[in-house]
Amino acid sequence: MDIAIINTWLLTFQGDNLGIIQDGALGIEDGKISYVGSTDGFNYKEADRIIEGTDHVAMPGLINGHIHTPLTLLRGGAQDLPEIEWMNKGILPLAMHMTLEDLICGSKLGVLEGLRTGTTTFAEYTINAVDILEKVYLPWQVRVVATEMINEVGFGRTHLKPIDLYEFDRSKGENELKRAQELFQKFRSEELVTCMYGPQALDMVSLDLLKTIKEQAIEQNAGIHMHVAQGQRERLQITGRYGKNASTVKVLHKNGLLGPFLLAAHCHDTNEKERELMVKEGVKMVACPSAIGMIDGIVPPVGHYVELGGSAGLGTDQAAGPGSHNLFREMRTASLLTKTLHRDPTVLPAWKALQLATIGGAKILGIASKVGSLEVGKQADVITLNLRHLHLTPTVSRPFRNFIPNLVYSTNGTEVDNVIINGKVILSKGKFVNIDEQAIIEEANIRAKRIFESASEDWKKANSKLVKYTQEGWL
Amino acid sequence: MDIAIINTWLLTFQGDNLGIIQDGALGIEDGKISYVGSTDGFNYKEADRIIEGTDHVAMPGLINGHIHTPLTLLRGGAQDLPEIEWMNKGILPLAMHMTLEDLICGSKLGVLEGLRTGTTTFAEYTINAVDILEKVYLPWQVRVVATEMINEVGFGRTHLKPIDLYEFDRSKGENELKRAQELFQKFRSEELVTCMYGPQALDMVSLDLLKTIKEQAIEQNAGIHMHVAQGQRERLQITGRYGKNASTVKVLHKNGLLGPFLLAAHCHDTNEKERELMVKEGVKMVACPSAIGMIDGIVPPVGHYVELGGSAGLGTDQAAGPGSHNLFREMRTASLLTKTLHRDPTVLPAWKALQLATIGGAKILGIASKVGSLEVGKQADVITLNLRHLHLTPTVSRPFRNFIPNLVYSTNGTEVDNVIINGKVILSKGKFVNIDEQAIIEEANIRAKRIFESASEDWKKANSKLVKYTQEGWL
Numbered sequence: 048m049d050i051a052i053i054n055t056w057l058l059t060f061q062g063d064n065l066g067i068i069q070d071g072a073l074g075i076e077d078g079k080i081s082y083v084g085s086t087d088g089f090n091y092k093e094a095d096r097i098i099e100g101t102d103h104v105a106m107p108g109l110i111n112g113h114i115h116t117p118l119t120l121l122r123g124g125a126q127d128l129p130e131i132e133w134m135n136k137g138i139l140p141l142a143m144h145m146t147l148e149d150l151i152c153g154s155k156l157g158v159l160e161g162l163r164t165g166t167t168t169f170a171e172y173t174i175n176a177v178d179i180l181e182k183v184y185l186p187w188q189v190r191v192v193a194t195e196m197i198n199e200v201g202f203g204r205t206h207l208k209p210i211d212l213y214e215f216d217r218s219k220g221e222n223e224l225k226r227a228q229e230l231f232q233k234f235r236s237e238e239l240v241t242c243m244y245g246p247q248a249l250d251m252v253s254l255d256l257l258k259t260i261k262e263q264a265i266e267q268n269a270g271i272h273m274h275v276a277q278g279q280r281e282r283l284q285i286t287g288r289y290g291k292n293a294s295t296v297k298v299l300h301k302n303g304l305l306g307p308f309l310l311a312a313h314c315h316d317t318n319e320k321e322r323e324l325m326v327k328e329g330v331k332m333v334a335c336p337s338a339i340g341m342i343d344g345i346v347p348p349v350g351h352y353v354e355l356g357g358s359a360g361l362g363t364d365q366a367a368g369p370g371s372h373n374l375f376r377e378m379r380t381a382s383l384l385t386k387t388l389h390r391d392p393t394v395l396p397a398w399k400a401l402q403l404a405t406i407g408g409a410k411i412l413g414i415a416s417k418v419g420s421l422e423v424g425k426q427a428d429v430i431t432l433n434l435r436h437l438h439l440t441p442t443v444s445r446p447f448r449n450f451i452p453n454l455v456y457s458t459n460g461t462e463v464d465n466v467i468i469n470g471k472v473i474l475s476k477g478k479f480v481n482i483d484e485q486a487i488i489e490e491a492n493i494r495a496k497r498i499f500e501s502a503s504e505d506w507k508k509a510n511s512k513l514v515k516y517t518q519e520g521w522l
Numbered sequence: 523m524d525i526a527i528i529n530t531w532l533l534t535f536q537g538d539n540l541g542i543i544q545d546g547a548l549g550i551e552d553g554k555i556s557y558v559g560s561t562d563g564f565n566y567k568e569a570d571r572i573i574e575g576t577d578h579v580a581m582p583g584l585i586n587g588h589i590h591t592p593l594t595l596l597r598g599g600a601q602d603l604p605e606i607e608w609m610n611k612g613i614l615p616l617a618m619h620m621t622l623e624d625l626i627c628g629s630k631l632g633v634l635e636g637l638r639t640g641t642t643t644f645a646e647y648t649i650n651a652v653d654i655l656e657k658v659y660l661p662w663q664v665r666v667v668a669t670e671m672i673n674e675v676g677f678g679r680t681h682l683k684p685i686d687l688y689e690f691d692r693s694k695g696e697n698e699l700k701r702a703q704e705l706f707q708k709f710r711s712e713e714l715v716t717c718m719y720g721p722q723a724l725d726m727v728s729l730d731l732l733k734t735i736k737e738q739a740i741e742q743n744a745g746i747h748m749h750v751a752q753g754q755r756e757r758l759q760i761t762g763r764y765g766k767n768a769s770t771v772k773v774l775h776k777n778g779l780l781g782p783f784l785l786a787a788h789c790h791d792t793n794e795k796e797r798e799l800m801v802k803e804g805v806k807m808v809a810c811p812s813a814i815g816m817i818d819g820i821v822p823p824v825g826h827y828v829e830l831g832g833s834a835g836l837g838t839d840q841a842a843g844p845g846s847h848n849l850f851r852e853m854r855t856a857s858l859l860t861k862t863l864h865r866d867p868t869v870l871p872a873w874k875a876l877q878l879a880t881i882g883g884a885k886i887l888g889i890a891s892k893v894g895s896l897e898v899g900k901q902a903d904v905i906t907l908n909l910r911h912l913h914l915t916p917t918v919s920r921p922f923r924n925f926i927p928n929l930v931y932s933t934n935g936t937e938v939d940n941v942i943i944n945g946k947v948i949l950s951k952g953k954f955v956n957i958d959e960q961a962i963i964e965e966a967n968i969r970a971k972r973i974f975e976s977a978s979e980d981w982k983k984a985n986s987k988l989v990k991y992t993q994e995g996w997l
Contacts, residue, residue, distance in 0.1 A: 064995030120916060123924030126931060127871035160912045340858045341931070344867040370854075370931030371913060379845075380858065383815045387859055392819040393987065396602035398996040437635045438846055438935075440963045441595060441970030446978040447992040449598030449970075456601060456816070456845030459934035488915045495916030495924075503921040512868070517922040520539030521873040 049470055050075040051082075051091035052431065055100025056450070059083055060107055060406045060420035065398055067448065073105055075427040078238075078470035083421050096472070098465060102435045102442070104450065106401075107420055108167025108190075108428035108468065109374040110408025112333035113272075113312045113362025115172055116157030117150035117179065118142065120495055122366040128511055130279055130343045131209050136511035138367055144502040149494050150175055151182045156491045157372050158183055159484060161363075164373040164460030167428040167468045170333070170362065170412055172196060172245055172272060172312075174223075176230050180240065187482065188471055190428060192412045193234065194245035194272045195227040197260065199252055209280060212287050213250065220256045224263075231267065239469060241414055243310070248274040249295045250284035254302055264308055270413055275299070275311035278343045282316055296321035305330050310411055312362065314352070315345045322348060326357040331411035335362045336381045337369030349403070350385035350394050360408035361400075373460040374404050382455060397455040427470040432462040524945055525550040526557075526566035527906065530575025531925070534558055535582055535881045535895035540873055542923065548580055550902040553713075553945035558896050571947070573940060577910045577917070579925065581876075582895055583642025583665075583903035583941065584849040585883025587808035588747075588787045588837025590647055591632030592625035592654065593617065595970055597841040603986055605754055605818045606684050611986035613842050619977040624969050625650055626657045631966045632847050633658055634959060636838075639848040639935030642903040642943045645808070645837065645887055647671060647720055647747060647787075649698075651705050655715065662957065663946055665903060667887045668709065669720035669747045670702040672735065674727055684755060687762050688725065695731045699738075706742065714944060716889055718785070723749040724770045725759035729777055739783055745888055750774070750786035753818045757791055771796040780805050785886055787837065789827070790820045797823060801832040806886040810837045811856045812844030824878070825860035825869050835883035836875075848935040849879050857930060872930040902945040907937040 050073075057071030061083075072089040074082030082089060091097060118138075125137030145153070154173070161169060168190040173179055176195040184191040199220035200213040207213070227244055234240040244264045246252040252260075264271050276282075276295040285293050296317050299305050307329035314322070314332055325332070334349035352359050361381055363372045371377075378400035385395040409419025418428045434442045434450055438457050442450045466474035473480060499506075507514055516522045525548075532546030536558075547564040549557030557564060566572060593613070600612030620628070629648070636644060643665040648654055651670040659666040674695035675688040682688070702719055709715040719739045721727040727735075739746050751757075751770040760768050771792050774780050782804035789797070789807055800807070809824035827834050836856055838847045846852075853875035860870040884894025893903045909917045909925055913932050917925045941949035948955060974981075982989055991997045 067995060122914075122916065122932065123918075123926075123928040126927050127868055129866075129868055133867070156912065156915055163912060337858065340862050340867075342867055344861040344865045344869075346862050366932075370928055373913065373934070376934070380855075383812065383855065383859065384862055386819040387815050387821045387862070390819045391604075392608070392815075392817055393602055393604055394819075396991070396996070398991070435960075435963055437631065437638060437959060437963065438848065439597075440631055441597065441966045443598075443967075443970050443974040445975055446981055447988060447997045449974070451598075451997055452601050453598040453845055457597065457841075459848070459851070459936065461934065461936055484912060485910075488910055488912065491916045492918075495918050496920075499918040499924070500920055506921055513922060516871070516873070520537075520542060521871070522922045522926055 048074050048076050048081060048091065048094040050096045050098065050467065051094035052098045052100050052105050053086045053089070053091055055431065056104045057083065057421060058104060058106040059422070060402065061422055065401065065451065069444065073421060073429060075467065075470045078427055080421060080423055080425050080427050083423055098431065100431060103431045103433055104454065105429060105431045107405045107418065108430050108466065109165045109404045110168040110360065110412065110419060111161055111166045111362050111372065111374055112170045112360035112408045112411055113172060113335055113364055114157065114169050114372060115365040116154040116169065117173055118153060118365035118367055119157035119160070119372065120145065120149055120153030120491060120498065122370060124367045126341050126368050128513060132511045133342050134280065136509040137513065140505040140509045141498060141502045143505065144498045147175055147178060149498060151178060152490055152494050154179045154183045155487050157366060158187065158189060159482065159487060161372040162189065162466055162473055163463065164375055165430040165463040165466060166374050167430065167466060168192065168408065168418060170272065177226070177233060180234060184239065188239060188468060190239045190418070190468055192241045192243060192414065193230060194243045195223065195230045196245045196247050197223040197227055197252060198247040199256060209283050210287065212284060215253050217253065217256065220252060224260065241412065243270045243272040245272050248277060248281060249298060250281045257304055258302065261304060261308070270308050270310055272310045272312070274313055276314050276316040278316045278345065294321065296325065300324060313339055313347055315339050315343060315347045317348065319351065322352055323355060326352065326355045331358045333360045333362045333411055334381065335364035336384045337371065337377060338364030340384055341368040346384040346388040349381060350389055353399065358410050359403060360411040361403045375458040375460045378404050378455045397452040400455050427467055429467045430463055431465040433464050436462055523549050523551050523556060523566065523569040525571045525573065525942065526569035527573040527575050527580050528561045528564070528566055530906065531579045532558065532896060533579060533581040534897070535877065536897055540876065540926065544919065548896060548904060550942065550945045553902055555896060555898055555900050555902050558898055573906065575906060578906045578908055579929065580904060580906045582880045582893065583905050583943065584640045584879045585643040585835065585887065585894060586636055586641045586837050586847065586849055587645045587835035587883045587886055588647060588810055588839055589632065589644050589847060590840040591629040591644065592648055593628060593840035593842055594632035594635065594847065595620065595624055595628030595966060595973065597845060599842045601816050601843050603988060607986045608817050609755065610682070611984040612988065615980040615984045616973060616977045618980065619973045622650055622653060624973060626653060627965055627969050629654045629658045630962050632841060633662065633664060634957065634962060636847040637664065637941055637948055638938065639850055640905040640938040640941060641849050642905065642941060643667065643883065643893060645747065652708060655709060659714065663714060663943060665714045665893070665943055667716045667718060667889065668705060669718045670698065670705045671720045671722050672698040672702060672727060673722035674731060684758050685762065687759060690728050692728065692731065695727060699735065716887065718745045718747040720747050723752060723756060724773060725756045732779055733777065736779060736783070745783050745785055747785045747787065749788055751789050751791035753791045753820065769796065771800065775799060788814055788822055790814050790818060790822045792823065794826065797827055798830060801827065801830045806833045808835045808837045808886055809856065810839035811859045812846065812852060813839030815859055816843040821859040821863040824856060825864055828874065833885050834878060835886040836878045850933040850935045853879050853930045872927040875930050902942055904942045905938050906940040908939050911937055
C-alpha cells in the first residue's frame with residue numbers, strides 16, 4: 048500500500064447521504080482507493096506513508112466545475128461595476144495586454160490557490176488550453192477537465208455599445224474549433240485529462256458553428272461546456288439577433304442544442320419554465336455564485352435547479368470578479384446567497400453544498416465513475432482538513448456532528464493540510480511538495496505590474512466607473 | 523517612540539476617502555498614534571520596535587459592532603433551520619446547558635478568532651458581562667464596548683408555540699438592569715472599556731422597563747444597544763401584544779425610544795419608511811449579514827440604510843449561525859448579499875465595506891474620537907496584512923490599487939500578521955504574543971463535548987429538523 052490515512056472522520060459521499068465514518072481509514076494503492084472503512088481491522092502498518100488523521104476530516108478532493116485560471120492574474124481588476132460595463136470596459140482593456148506567458152502564469156496562480164484550498168479537479172475553460180495543460184496541469188499532475196474556448200467575435204469590441212450586434216467571424220471560430228480538436232487529439236488518452244468542447248456563449252458563436260460542434264461532441268462522446276444565459280449583455284445580443292421574444296434557452300432548444308451533452312454555466316437569465324425544460328432535457332448546470340453575485344448582482348438559480356432534480360455543481364469562474372478560487376468559500380457563498388434568494392434558511396444546507404462540490408461536480412463533468420466520492424476502485428483524489436483551528440472549534444460528534452456545517456460555514460480553506468491527486472501527494476502538512484509557491488507569487492507580481500501599466504491608457508479610455516473612483520481616492 | 527511601522531501601504535480612513543498613503547509610516551507612543559505619513563522624512567530609527575511593512579497594508583483595527591462571543595462555544599450547533607425553530611428548538615436547548623465557566627471559555631474562543639482576523643474592538647452583548655470583562659477582555663487588554671443583556675423572559679420557553687406570548691417577569695428585568703449598572707460602575711473609567719445598556723428586544727422587554735433604561739442611559743450619556751425588528755418570531759409577539767398593525771419600529775417611535783442614543787441591530791423586519799424614520803431620528807444601525815442570512819434567509823437592509831445617509835457598521839453576531847467572527851469575511855458577505863438584494867453590482871463596493879468595518883463601526887459605537895481611523899492623537903489600534911499570499915496575488919498600484927477590492931473580496935483573515943491595541947502588540951507575525959491558542963482550543967473542545975452531550979435529550983425532545991437530518995446521515 049502506498050498511503051494509509053487512519054483514525055480520521057471520513058466523509059465518503061457514498062450512497063444517499065454523506066457516508067460518515069467515525070475512526071475511519073483509507074488505503075491508497077497504485078493511484079486508486081484500495082480501502083475505505085474503519086481503522087479497526089485495517090492492516091495499514093505496511094503502508095509506505097501513514098497519515099495520522101486524529102482531529103481531521105478526510106473527504107474527496109473538491110471539484111471546480113467552471114474556472115478560467117489564466118485570468119487569476121487580473122485579480123482585483125474589475126468589480127463593483129455595472130454589469131453592462133464589466134466585460135468590455137472593465138476586464139477586456141486589461142486582458143488584451145496579456146501574453147501567452149502571462150496566461151500560463153495566471154493559470155499557475157489559480158491552480159495553486161485551488162489546490163491549497165482542497166480542489167483536485169479543475170474544469171478549465173480557457174484559450175490556449177494545450178499550452179495551459181502542457182505547462183501547468185501535466186507537470187503538476189493535477190486533474191483537469193479541459194475546454195478550449197471557441198468564439199467568432201474578436202476582442203476589439205470595446206468601442207461597441209451594448210446594443211450593437213457583434214459581427215461573427217466564421218474563420219476565427221473554425222480556427223478555434225481546430226485548436227479544440229488538437230486538444231482532444233493530444234490529451235484524450237491522458238489519465239488526468241478529460242476534454243470538452245467550449246463554445247463561449249450563444250451571443251458569441253453562430254448557430255451554424257454550434258451545430259457543427261454538437262455533432263463532433265456526440266461523435267466523440269464528449270460534453271459541451273458553455274456559458275448559458277449570462278444576463279443583460281447577452282440578452283441584448285440574442286433579442287437583437289433572433290427577435291424580441293428570443294432567449295438563449297429558447298434558441299438552444301429550438302435548434303436541438305439542449306441535452307445531456309450540455310454543461311450550462313451560470314444560467315441566471317433563465318426563468319423557471321426554462322429551467323424545467325433544461326432539467327427535463329438532462330442539461331447539467333454549474334453555478335458560480337460569487338462571480339455572478341459580484342458581476343451581475345444576481346444569485347444563480349442553483350437552488351431551484353437542485354429542487355427540480357437537476358444535476359448541478361459549483362465553480363469559481365475567474366478571479367477578477369469574485370476574487371477567489373477557494374471552493375470551501377464558494378460552498379458557503381452558494382448556501383447563503385441561495386437562502387436569501389429563496390428567503391428560506393433551510394435551502395441548500397451544508398451537506399447539500401458539500402455534495403455539489405464533490406460528487407455533484409463529478410457528475411456534471413461526466414467523471415463520477417472515477418472521482419467525487421471515496422470508494423474502493425476509484426482514483427485516489429483525497430483531501431484532509433485539520434479541525435484544530437480557532438475558527439473550527441469546538442468539534443463535537445454527539446448528538447450530531449457540528450463539524451459538518453462548520454466545514455461549509457466556518458472554514459477559510461487553510462485547514463486543508465493534505466491534498467492527494469491520483470494517489471500522489473501534492474500538498475503535505477500544508478506545504479506544497481514540489482511547487483515553489485513564493486516563486487510563482489513573485490513572477491505573478493512582476494507580470495501583473497507590466498500588464499496593468501501597459502493597459503493603463505486603454506483602461507482610462509474605456510472610462511469605466513472605476514476610473515472615477517480611483518481619482519476620488521477610493522481605489 | 524514605542525513602535526514604528528514603515529515602508530507600508532497605509533489606509534488611514536482620514537477624510538472623505540480611504541486616505542491611501544504609499545510608502546507610508548506610522549508611529550506609536552504611549553498607546554497613541556504619534557505619526558502618520560510618508561516613511562520618507564520619518565525619524566523612526568529610535569523606535570523600540572520597527573515593523574517592516576513592505577508588501578503589507580496597515581490600517582485601523584476592525585470594529586465588530588455586534589457580537590455574542592460566549593455563544594462561540596456552540597458553533598455549528600444550529601443552522602439550516604426554519605427561522606421560527608432556530609432559537610427555541612435549535613440554540614436554546616444547547617445554551618441552557620452552559621455554565622458561567624463555559625460562557626467565559628466561549629468568549630475567549632470568539633475573541634481570539636476575532637483578534638486573529640484583525641478585530642481590535644468588540645461590541646460584546648452578553649449575559650454575565652462583568653465576568654466576561656474580568657476574565658477575558660481586561661486580562662488580554664482588548665478594547666470592548668460592553669453590554670449586559672436585559673430581558674424579562676425566562677429561558678424556559680421551549681414548550682411555547684411561536685404564537686404564545688412570552689410572559690414578562692419584571693423582577694428578572696430589574697435584576698438584570700442592576701447587573702448592567704454594576705457593569706457601568708466597575709468599568710466606566712477603564713481605558714479599554716465603553717459601556718452600553720442592552721435591552722434584548724421589544725418582544726423580550728416591557729415598554730415600562732425600556733423607558734426606565736432610556737432615562738438612565740441619557741443621564742449617563744451612554745448608548746442603548748438593542749436587537750430591533752428581528753423577523754417573524756419577534757413580529758408575532760409584537761402584533762400579539764400591541765395590535766395587528768403594530769411593528770417594532772412603530773412602537774419604539776410612539777414611545778420616544780428612537781433617537782441618537784439607539785444602536786439598532788439587524789433591523790431586517792423594517793420597511794423603507796421605517797428606515798427613513800430611523801435615519802431621521804439619528805438611530806445607528808449594525809448589520810450582521812452572515813447571521814441574518816443564515817438564520818432568517820434575509821439580507822439585512824444595510825445597503826438601504828447607507829444610501830439614506832444613516833450611520834452603520836458590521837457585526838458577526840454569534841457563531842452558531844454564521845460560523846465565524848471574521849470581519850474580513852463579513853465585509854465580503856455584506857457586499858455580496860447587498861449587491862444581490864439590490865440586483866446591482868455597484869452597491870456596497872469594497873471601499874464602503876472597509877469603511878463600515880472601521881470608522882463606521884467606531885461611529886455607531888460612539889468611540890470615533892478614539893479609534894476607527896489612523897490619525898495622530900487617536901488610540902493606536904492598528905493591524906497589518908501581508909499581501910504576499912497566493913489568494914491576494916497579484917498586487918498592483920497603477921493605474922489603480924487592485925489590493926483594495928482584494929482586501930474585501932479575497933482575504934480569508936489569515937493575512938493579518940500584526941494586531942496592536944492601544945499601542946500593545948497582541949499578535950506578532952501571525953502569533954499571539956501572550957495567549958496560548960492551543961490550550962483554549964483544547965478547553966473549548968472538552969467543554970463543548972460536555973454541553974452537547976448533556977443537552978442531548980433536550981435537543982432531541984425539542985425535535986428541530988436537525989434531529990431528522992442527523993438520523994438520515996447528513997449531520
